[in-house]
Amino acid sequence: MDESNRASSYLDEPPNSRLFLVTSKSITEENIREHFADFGDIQDIWVVKDKQTKESKGVSFVKFAKSSQACTAMEEMHGRCLAEGTKPIKVFIAQSRSSGSHRDVEDEELTRIFVMIPKSFTEDDLKETFKVYGDIEYAIIIRNKTTGESKGLGYVRFHKPSQAAKAIENCDKTFRAILAEPRTKNASADNDYFTNPRSEHSGNDPGSNSYTFAHESSSYTTGDSWSSDIITRCLMVSSRVAITQEQICGLFDLIPGMDFCEMQRDQYGFSKGHVVVRYNNLGSAVYAKEKLNGFEYPPGNRLSVTYIDDGEDRTSPVGKMAMQLVAAQMMSMVWNGPSGAQLMKTSTGYTVPPAPQKARLQTDVALPSLKKLVASDSVVKERLFVIFNPSPLPVDVLEDVFCRFGSLMEVYLVPGRNVGYIKYADRKPAHEAIALLHGKVINGVKMKVMLADPPKEESHKRQRTY
Numbered sequence: 001m002d003e004s005n006r007a008s009s010y011l012d013e014p015p016n017s018r019l020f021l022v023t024s025k026s027i028t029e030e031n032i033r034e035h036f037a038d039f040g041d042i043q044d045i046w047v048v049k050d051k052q053t054k055e056s057k058g059v060s061f062v063k064f065a066k067s068s069q070a071c072t073a074m075e076e077m078h079g080r081c082l083a084e085g086t087k088p089i090k091v092f093i094a095q096s097r098s099s100g101s102h103r104d105v106e107d108e109e110l111t112r113i114f115v116m117i118p119k120s121f122t123e124d125d126l127k128e129t130f131k132v133y134g135d136i137e138y139a140i141i142i143r144n145k146t147t148g149e150s151k152g153l154g155y156v157r158f159h160k161p162s163q164a165a166k167a168i169e170n171c172d173k174t175f176r177a178i179l180a181e182p183r184t185k186n187a188s189a190d191n192d193y194f195t196n197p198r199s200e201h202s203g204n205d206p207g208s209n210s211y212t213f214a215h216e217s218s219s220y221t222t223g224d225s226w227s228s229d230i231i232t233r234c235l236m237v238s239s240r241v242a243i244t245q246e247q248i249c250g251l252f253d254l255i256p257g258m259d260f261c262e263m264q265r266d267q268y269g270f271s272k273g274h275v276v277v278r279y280n281n282l283g284s285a286v287y288a289k290e291k292l293n294g295f296e297y298p299p300g301n302r303l304s305v306t307y308i309d310d311g312e313d314r315t316s317p318v319g320k321m322a323m324q325l326v327a328a329q330m331m332s333m334v335w336n337g338p339s340g341a342q343l344m345k346t347s348t349g350y351t352v353p354p355a356p357q358k359a360r361l362q363t364d365v366a367l368p369s370l371k372k373l374v375a376s377d378s379v380v381k382e383r384l385f386v387i388f389n390p391s392p393l394p395v396d397v398l399e400d401v402f403c404r405f406g407s408l409m410e411v412y413l414v415p416g417r418n419v420g421y422i423k424y425a426d427r428k429p430a431h432e433a434i435a436l437l438h439g440k441v442i443n444g445v446k447m448k449v450m451l452a453d454p455p456k457e458e459s460h461k462r463q464r465t466y
Contacts, residue, residue: 298444
């Protein structure tokens with residue numbers, strides 16, 4: 001296709017129908033067409049070349065007639081080799097004017113659709129209607145908060161982008177199916193078609209949690225039951241960012257005596273951003289409140305911890321005095337120097353543990369033990385490319401993580417971007433790092449870890465051998 005006409009043809013119609021490929025520079029348009037033609041009608045292939053040398057830059061675009069064809073090609077071809085002796089290719093849905101970045105097979109924005117449905121539909125009806133297009137992770141009907149009646153709107157989350165694309169293309173047009181907007185986007189409250197339900201649940205998509213969203217919500221509420229005049233065994237933990245029940249429970253369980261931990265949800269199963277934690281003794285609750293209120297978890301997100309009414313009778317003067325005594329003892333232990341680290345008997349006979357210390361690495365990944373870095377002038381045998389979401393981890397933290405596989409030479413972050421490179425003096429530890437860390441969360445940051453292009457010197461040597 002003529003270069004001057006390419007701009008008008010690359011306006012992403014239909015949306016998400018164009019692929020962005022990272023390949024070896026030796027890969028040609030013919031190689032790409034040979035491997036991608038099986039997935040559907042290819043409208044155009046553009047191998048990006050240097051204007052002066054006319055050599056490939058190692059990136060290409062493939063435009064399909066349908067979004068489902070592009071998504072299927074991405075799912076099947078990512079990590080495959082197109083020619084003998086070349087590196088595995090990386091395949092993404094190409095950046096559009098609205099998306100702002102290339103999107104890969106793990107991007108949940110490509111798997112969730114928004115639909116208009118009859119108000120008589122149940123969640124089961126919604127699943128039954130759309131299961132023909134692929135495996136469904138969840139289906140939700142948006143309901144009126146007061147009456148509980150359906151608003152005639154819903155979400156369906158599939159396991160794969162190609163399944164969501166097929167549903168949009170092939171379902172009855174009365175559903176007016178579209179990809180759901182990202183949870184982070186601010187929707188205008190004026191648009192009653194799909195914005196209002198989105199704004200009601202912004203940031204509370206059950207897909208962001210690793211546990212079931214259909215759990216019955218507790219009777220605890222914020223506001224009415226909280227009072228600065230009471231100190232109880234029950235705490236309300238609030239977070240500004242999405243956080244799972246398991247994360248909060250794991251943190252507060254560091255203080256022995258926790259017997260209850262539950263995420264608060266509305267009548268539709270959406271998280272309210274609050275977790276109720278209850279201890280079996282007053283001392284632990286006071287200690288947890290004083291030490292973890294304002295604690296950064298994940299890093300950069302300060303937790304808010306307040307007391308809530310646990311339903312116990314506090315009218316007795318003796319009981320009130322006992323509560324105040326325990327609280328005063330605990331406050332003194334927490335704030336008065338070295339004694340804060342000591343164990344102490346409370347009036348309940350319970351031994352209060354030391355305060356949990358903020359770990360350097362906060363993760364569920366079972367990391368190997370620390371290993372020394374190798375000399376920075378060693379020969380680079382393998383490089384990893386890492387994408388960080390929402391922002392890069394500090395270099396010293398990355399060294400702490402990636403050195404544990406051995407032979408780590410250097411960590412390099414690209415200035416102004418959420419990406420970086422990890423250099424190893426041996427291939428085996430690099431591959432072990434990919435296997436263990438890809439898609440995992442460290443200190444609240446999700447990492448995508450993959451092989452990078454080979455170092456230039458090694459690349460030139462390979463070219464001379466061919």
